[in-house]
Structures are given as structure tokens and as C-alpha cells.
Amino acid sequence: MITLAEENYLKAILKLSKNSEDSVSTNAIAEELDTKASSVTDMIKKITDKQLVDYVPYRGVSLSKSGLKKAIEIVRKHRLWEVFLVTKLQFKWDEVHDIAEQLEHIKSQKLVDALDAYLGYPQHDPHGEPIPNKDGQFPKSFSKRLSELEKGSSGQVVGVSQDNQSFLQYLNSLNITLGASISVIQKIDFDDSLEITINNKSAHISNDVARNLLIKQK
Amino acid sequence: MITLAEENYLKAILKLSKNSEDSVSTNAIAEELDTKASSVTDMIKKITDKQLVDYVPYRGVSLSKSGLKKAIEIVRKHRLWEVFLVTKLQFKWDEVHDIAEQLEHIKSQKLVDALDAYLGYPQHDPHGEPIPNKDGQFPKSFSKRLSELEKGSSGQVVGVSQDNQSFLQYLNSLNITLGASISVIQKIDFDDSLEITINNKSAHISNDVARNLLIKQK
DNA sequence: TTATAAATTTAGACAAATCTAAAAATTAAA
DNA sequence: TTTAATTTTTAGATTTGTCTAAATTTATAA
Known part of the structure; x- marks a missing residue:
């Protein structure tokens, strides 16, 4: 056990x-x-x-092989519960982490599978993170980090690679939500920060933030 | 804590x-x-x-007063999760107890209230047990134990007062489900067992079983 | 390459929740 | 009402997961 x-x-x-x-x-x-x-x-x-x-x-x-399997199962549960909280119970994406930290430890294979089916086999959690399937396989991702985009290129926000509450709240304050359109206007060399537009409104974000934003290009 | x-x-x-x-x-x-x-x-x-x-x-x-409040909160969570498992995830009523034993310890007032609302503020769990509301108040119950009914009287199954798995499975085998119509045909004096009909099919049950079946009369 | 700094492990202790065996208190019976 | 049986508590030990402080190993720098 x-x-x-x-x-x-x-x-x-x-x-x-x-x-x-x-x-x-x-x-x-x-x-x-x-x-x-x-x-x-x-x-x-x-x-x-x-x-x-x-x-x-x-x-x-x-x-080890069995340790990896266990770890992926926990991640799967965490992310499925996050989807449940946001899509069914109307939680905000920055409110679900702590509760999912508890729910991920509930032990019942049948429960996980039933929840997965109930939610329609989602591939990503509310932060855009991939949800491994029953066999532990992650859906393929076509996203890049915003920090890796060239000047002038653009795409849509599909996730974050860090989900602490203050980061998510900061994103909210910038109106950076899942699906928002982002274009890179200027890359500032000396600190790697970025001038961008979010849904056509301009903003300035640090490299630290850009590194944690996942973008899908057309 | x-x-x-x-x-x-x-x-x-x-x-x-x-x-x-x-x-x-x-x-x-x-x-x-x-x-x-x-x-x-x-x-x-x-x-x-x-x-x-x-x-x-x-x-x-x-x-104590605060201990009672805590205990009732746990019962509330246990029973709300049971309703969730049965009504949303299609679990059978005899499969939910062990999972609810785990879920009842998840700590988040907001989660409990959101779950309650999502489920439509149910008053009883899948076993017929009353669910206390947010303020710790139990809904009034109008049910009697089957063992207390007179010969010739009848009613509908609205719950059980014991929820171990083998008992619930035994009920299933007799086709005793929530909502089933039961009539008392004969009361056997020497062991207090009962001749009954369940949805018009006759059966013989012990006093032990009858004591744990909650019936609502018209 | 030797000295110093940083990372890691060991040794020993502690709190939580449990156990066994023995002692103390309560209840029941002669 | 004294004795026996039962219930409850105490004493001391164990396991899990953590800690501090000290020792050891590895990495870095002069």
C-alpha cells in the first residue's frame, strides 16, 4: 500500500x-x-x-517503471478533478489547485474512470496541461512557450506550465485567459522581456511569465 | 487543525x-x-x-457543541458525495460507501456548498439517510421501520438504517430497491419475521432485515 | 591539487496514532 | 457485602514522517 x-x-x-x-x-x-x-x-x-x-x-x-505509472495516475486524477471543479461546479481556474491536491489521493480506479467518462474524456485541464489517459499516455501537444516565439508571430493561449495561485491571478489581471490571442510586438534584449498584445491590447511581460505561457500557433 | x-x-x-x-x-x-x-x-x-x-x-x-458541528459536517459531506456518485457517475447504491469514506475528509467549505447546489440540494442520500443542510439541520423524516408496521399495512421503501455492503446486496437480491412497494402479509410471532410482498411478489424476511428498512406510508 | 564550499546522508529526537500487557476502577454476582 | 468479572486506563513500545545537528561525500576554486 x-x-x-x-x-x-x-x-x-x-x-x-x-x-x-x-x-x-x-x-x-x-x-x-x-x-x-x-x-x-x-x-x-x-x-x-x-x-x-x-x-x-x-x-x-x-x-522506476512502477513509480512512473503511479505518479502519472496521480497527475491524471489531479487534472480530471480540476476539470470537474471548473466545468461542473463553476470554480475559477485559479481556485482549484488546493482542492485537487486533496482529491488526487482518493483511491478508486472505478471512480477515476467514471469521472473521466462523465467529463467527456478531456485532454487538457483548465490550465491547459495535458491529461494522461487510462493507459498513462499523454496527448501530443503542439504548443510552444511564449518566450520561444519570434518577434511578429502570434497564436492562442492554450495553457500554463506553472499553476500557483498568484501566477494565475496575475494572468487574470492582464486578461490573459485560455484562448486569448497573443502577438509578440517586441523582444527586449537585455532582460528577455516582451512587448505583446493580448486580444489587441498591448502589455509588457517578463521572461519569467513568458516562459510559463503555452501558445499554439496556427 | x-x-x-x-x-x-x-x-x-x-x-x-x-x-x-x-x-x-x-x-x-x-x-x-x-x-x-x-x-x-x-x-x-x-x-x-x-x-x-x-x-x-x-x-x-x-x-461538545463544536464536536457535534464537526461530526454533522462530515456526515453531510459523506452523504452528498454518495448522491454524486449514484446520480452523476452511475454507481450502484451498494458501491459508494468506501469511496464516500474517503471523500468525506476533503476540506473545502466552498466545495461542499457547490456540490450541494450542483446536486439540487438533495434531502436524502441513496440509502434514504437524511442529509443535514449547511446549518447542520436534518430534514424531518416521516418514515417508519418496516418492523413497526401492522399486518395488512403497506408503503414504499425510502431508505435503510444500516449500509454495509452485504446487507445492501441482500436487498438487491430480493429486488428491494428505493421506491419499491411493500405490504405486510403476515407477522410471525415466535421470531418476529415477516411475510411481505415486494412489488406484488411475496417474500419472507427476518426481523433483523425489517428493522433496517425505512418505509413511508401514504 | 589541495582547501573550501555545497550537497547529501547519518544519528538521534519528536509527535501522531496505534498496539500489548498490566493496573485500576466499575459493575455484577454469589 | 465481599468476590469475581468486566470495563477502562496507564505504562511502555512501535511505525510513520518529520526535524536539527553533525558527519560525510562531492563539487568548486584558488
Whole structure:
């Protein structure tokens, strides 16, 4: 049986290892989970014993096959519940994260599948993040980061790659919502910030923000 | 902050104290939660310190005002999630208990209220149990136990007062469902069992079963 | 290449929730 | 009303997940 704390570690490791093979450092996990490095080492030993991760002392951890499967299941549940909260219960996209953090740990395969069907097998959550299917496969994405677009090019907002509340609220204040049209007017060299238009109204955003906005070009 | 274990103790105490004033014994709680009496004593001390219960050593516990409020909130959440699972996700009434046991601990007042509204403010769960409203008030019930009906009288099934899976499955096998019409044909004196008809088909049920079936007469 | 800084692990402790075994209090019975 | 049975509590231990402080390993820089 996998515990709630263990699930959170698996999720953190998945999030930190973009390429699911490469290993993640103890400190990175500690920062992600807002805990101490020594606690992380302790927990890594436990999940190593359960063969959920591969671990080389001082060299970091990576998800095993079964650990990756578990982690993807949690992400799937998190994102499906977010869709439920927004599309059925009328929550705003910046209000759902904390509740989904709880709901993602509910254990029932039948519930997840029924929820998926009820929601119409959505491919993306309200932040534009892809939802893995029952077999753990992610839908292919055709989006780019706004920071990667050339001057003069444009597209539509299809997601964010970070979903903390203050970031989402900042986006709201700029009228940057899912589906909004964005064009890159100017790229400022010395700090990589951007002059853009959002639905034809101009704005100035930092590279930090641009890096976390996912854009689909026509 | 109230922990998951504490919530389960409050719920058990509420369930065991029909009249919410009278006190509940240590052993009764241990049996209800399938744990040891010594563990119960330990936990009672913790929730006493938090003023969730009133406790007199060797004399049992009763819910305090705030403890009762908490316990009713948990029951409300449990029953609303059961309604969700049955009416929206097409679960059977005998499949929802274990999942609702998990969902009842999700913490978000906004979620509970939004769910309540989404479900149309239901007054009863799929087992016929009353759902307390936002203020903790239970809807009035006009049902009687089948075991209390006179020979010759009849009514409709509106609920059960026990919801373990094997009981509900037994009811299913007898075609006793919510809304089914039941008439009392004969009461057998020596064991208090009953000859009844269910939607005009005859059956014989024990007093044990009859005591747990809630009937509404016209 | 050796010294220093940074990252990681180990050792030992703590709180939560549980357990077993023994002691104390209450209830029931002779 | 004294004894026996039952219930409840206490004492001490265990597991999980965390912490601080110290030790060890790895990385960096002079």
C-alpha cells in the first residue's frame, strides 16, 4: 500500500524530471515539497525499498517503471478533478489547485474512470496541461512557450506550465485567459522581456511569465 | 487543525449516540472503529483537549457543541458525495460507501456548498439517510421501520438504517430497491419475521432485515 | 591539487496514532 | 457485602514522517 506522503514524493519527482529517465537531486525535492533534505533522504529510502524509484546515494533518484505509472495516475486524477471543479461546479481556474491536491489521493480506479467518462474524456485541464489517459499516455501537444516565439508571430493561449495561485491571478489581471490571442510586438534584449498584445491590447511581460505561457500557433 | 483520525472518532461518537447528549462508552467506540480500547482512551484525551468532546474517565464521552458541528459536517459531506456518485457517475447504491469514506475528509467549505447546489440540494442520500443542510439541520423524516408496521399495512421503501455492503446486496437480491412497494402479509410471532410482498411478489424476511428498512406510508 | 564550499546522508529526537500487557476502577454476582 | 468479572486506563513500545545537528561525500576554486 502506498501512503499519501509517498504519493506526494512520486509526484514531485515526476514534476522535476522533465525527461523521465534523468535523476532528481535531494535538494530539489526538498524545495519542491517544502521540507528538509534529511527528510527527503529518509523517504527516498522507503520508496526505494518499495521499488518505486531507483536511487544511488549522493547521485539522486529517478522513477522506476512502477513509480512512473503511479505518479502519472496521480497527475491524471489531479487534472480530471480540476476539470470537474471548473466545468461542473463553476470554480475559477485559479481556485482549484488546493482542492485537487486533496482529491488526487482518493483511491478508486472505478471512480477515476467514471469521472473521466462523465467529463467527456478531456485532454487538457483548465490550465491547459495535458491529461494522461487510462493507459498513462499523454496527448501530443503542439504548443510552444511564449518566450520561444519570434518577434511578429502570434497564436492562442492554450495553457500554463506553472499553476500557483498568484501566477494565475496575475494572468487574470492582464486578461490573459485560455484562448486569448497573443502577438509578440517586441523582444527586449537585455532582460528577455516582451512587448505583446493580448486580444489587441498591448502589455509588457517578463521572461519569467513568458516562459510559463503555452501558445499554439496556427 | 483537525486530523483524519480525529474526524473518524467524532463520526463514530455521533453514530453511537442516538440522542446527541448521552455519552458513549470506550468499548463501543473501539468496536465501531475496529480498534483497541486503549487506543480509544488515548484519542479521547486528544479530542478532549481540543474541546471537541466532554469526557469523564470511566464514564464515557459525549460530543461538545463544536464536536457535534464537526461530526454533522462530515456526515453531510459523506452523504452528498454518495448522491454524486449514484446520480452523476452511475454507481450502484451498494458501491459508494468506501469511496464516500474517503471523500468525506476533503476540506473545502466552498466545495461542499457547490456540490450541494450542483446536486439540487438533495434531502436524502441513496440509502434514504437524511442529509443535514449547511446549518447542520436534518430534514424531518416521516418514515417508519418496516418492523413497526401492522399486518395488512403497506408503503414504499425510502431508505435503510444500516449500509454495509452485504446487507445492501441482500436487498438487491430480493429486488428491494428505493421506491419499491411493500405490504405486510403476515407477522410471525415466535421470531418476529415477516411475510411481505415486494412489488406484488411475496417474500419472507427476518426481523433483523425489517428493522433496517425505512418505509413511508401514504 | 589541495582547501573550501555545497550537497547529501547519518544519528538521534519528536509527535501522531496505534498496539500489548498490566493496573485500576466499575459493575455484577454469589 | 465481599468476590469475581468486566470495563477502562496507564505504562511502555512501535511505525510513520518529520526535524536539527553533525558527519560525510562531492563539487568548486584558488
